[in-house]
Amino acid sequence: MEDRIHAHGAERPTLSIRDLSVEFPKREGAVKVVDKVSLDVWPREIVGVIGESGSGKTLTSLAALRLLPKRAQATGSIKLGERSILDLSERDMRGLRGDRLAFIPQDAMRSLNPTMRVGRQIGEPLVLHRKTPWKQAVDAAAKLLKSVHVRDAEDRIRNYPHNFSGGMQQRAMIAMGLALEPELLIADEPTTALDVTVQAQVLKLLKEIRDSHGTSILFITHDLGVVAELCDWVYVMYRGRIVEEGTVRRIFTTPREDYTRMLLAATPTIFDQRAELS
């Protein structure tokens, strides 16, 4: 068994999902889109969940936030530290969202309110959870933007999202997620829509965040290259189930499942390069 280093010395995982199933009731019968998924994210760990579209990876992450579509039904157990997410009242859950648990979605442009200035959006978690006055929250937003390496942050906070480039928008989303120094960042394909160079910068940024803040990151993606670059531990998902897990190195060099092998075969160059680098 490979060594899950980050599990050492920590009492419990930051996020612990056990037998999570998500069903959608349909006229013909319920459709199970997530089937008894179990995964852990330890402190200071960057965990990747890799799979194709439709594998259920996004829904798994939304379940952890309790932001599933109305018709969906989730069963199983999700624990953030000691708290049992699925048992919390909506009010308590709201207290966690944005504060202990932050979400970085895929399409930053669409995930930003087009009629609200960026500074206010980034500072909003402070207003929501710490009752910070708006002016102070916006000042804090400038600092947050600076910390994610956006230049001229002081001016940028007064901009609207459409004035930002794609990469900047994603950074703004990350800044928003970091506002209250959460325990866990859930990132759903945050780099998929970005250019390769911008992507590299964002990945670097995420690693910095983990290193400096100790934030755990659950990173959802379909891109093996990103996983190889960023993650300490990987879960492979297929058709709603976890088919394999392990360190990046182990998975890439000695995949055990057919599906994993298929995934790796689809991107041979990276497979070779990354195997050497890690």
Next chain:
Amino acid sequence: MSLSGLDPQTRFDFGRWRLVIIGGLLVGLVLAAAIFAPWIAPYSPLEFDVVEMLQPPSTAHWLGTDELGRDVLSRAIYAARISMQVALLAVTVGLVGGTLIGTIAAYFGGWVDAILMRTMDLLFSFPAILLAVVLMASLGNSVWNAMIAIGLVFIPGFSRLARASTQSVLRQQYVEAARTIGMSDVQIIFREILPNIVAPLLVEAAVAFAYAVLLESALSFLGLGAQPPDASWGNMLSTGRGFMAQAPWLSLVPGMAMFICVLGFNLLGDGLRDVFDPHMRH
């Protein structure tokens, strides 16, 4: 669960055809009254008997009589005839005229499009009733002129829809394909474009019917449409107002008839929209 998980396309789940059925029934009721008026109306709408005037609903006169002793039920039924005739002609004029203009504008584009649509936009900026009233001033007061006036008022609305629908059809491949095999413009318009823009136009037509009934009633209410002694819901309502204290049924009946008719067409339009494409926007 989250607000953001809401699906804007989820309807009531009444069943896709429910609205169409209910709307269709109401419309059918009105149409039946209009078509079979001479057979279903118990009295002639013009036959008056001053002795019987302003009688409340009774077994002899189910909906009472008006100020000249005429049977209200019969008049309401014949009024349905007028409303349906006006609506039919007006919607036809609007639909045909609008579709022609909109399709041509979208198909040929360029300055043809610009000129046509600018004119349509201009006409569209007038409130419908005002435009209809002004047209009536020009044409003169009669039911026929009301049909024409309302029809003209509808043309800009239909032309916009036809243009938008045609534009989305033009983006599809099959129009290019048709052109490469040598089809003429006219052929393309009739064989490829028109059949594919029928659905949204039909929905709009249903709603336009409702609007036409309202406009016709408003015009005859003002004395500009159907002229006495002909019965129209509008002019029945207008004369009824003078006798509100003694004979409230004179105000209730024509209004109720209008309401049923408009509701029916509105439901029909909504239902058709849902049936053809539950994802269609307003």
Next chain:
Amino acid sequence: MFRFLLARLAAFALTLLAASAVLFVTINVLPGSAAKSALGINATPQAIQRFEAERGLDRPLWEQYGEWLGRTLQGDFGTSFQNSVAVGPDLLKRLPVTLELAVLAFLIANLIALPLGALAARKHGKGLDRSVTFLATILGAVPNFWLATLLVLVFTLTLRWLPPGGFTPFAADPLMNLKQMIMPALSLGLVSSALLIRIMRASMLEILSSDFIRTAEAKGANARTVVMRHALRNALIPYLNVAAVEFGFLFGSVVVIEDIFRLPGLGSFVLVGIINRDYPVLLAGALAITVFVLVVNLVVDIAAGLLDPRQVKGRHA
């Protein structure tokens, strides 16, 4: 920003000019009827000819329009064919009446539609949503002049709470003014609100399914904050555009409503003009109403542009 406003104003002016031409041509196209109406059906052809010559009605349409336009731009709206009274002052007196009616009606419509529409969207699929939509469907099918009649039936004839019509200026007697305006405003406002409820609901539903709403929730915002702070402003943009069109229809209806409640406004002015074939009156009234509607459309257009930072170029901070 400046360019945006300028462009809108220029378009407005052009549209207004074109509209006046359309109205003028439509009204004056058929010869003879104005004279007959003023002089009576037994008027001799010579009398008719003289009548028309005096008013320049025998000249080509082109010329007539040009002359009319010149006069109107200087504030002279001509004189009535019926009683040779100057049209301008009368028009001005009637303006505030219609203004008050339209504003009240529109206010009522939006005060009902915005909260109900937003509420129905929030409770999508549940009982409240269905009830609101049902109510809106039913209300939207009621002809506003029938509603007016019903209101008079109930509140004037039965309950004797409100007067049947007439107009007292607000400055003279505010209470009486409101009593006289409430039924006309309700007849227009309630029926308009039906459509607006559905538009607000649809717009809100569309916005609520957006990604940025999910972001707001992911930050821990409650439903109320999500709607008020994030959804509302975005939902208002398309809503306002439809509301402006609906206002146009509402405004057109003043012709009927003012007749019912004997309000001396622009609507009844138009009616008088058409019944008497009094062209200067009809033209002035119709033009005034059109100007009104165009102005409102312009204002709404600008407002929507202000709400949406993506619309206005150069709007960075």
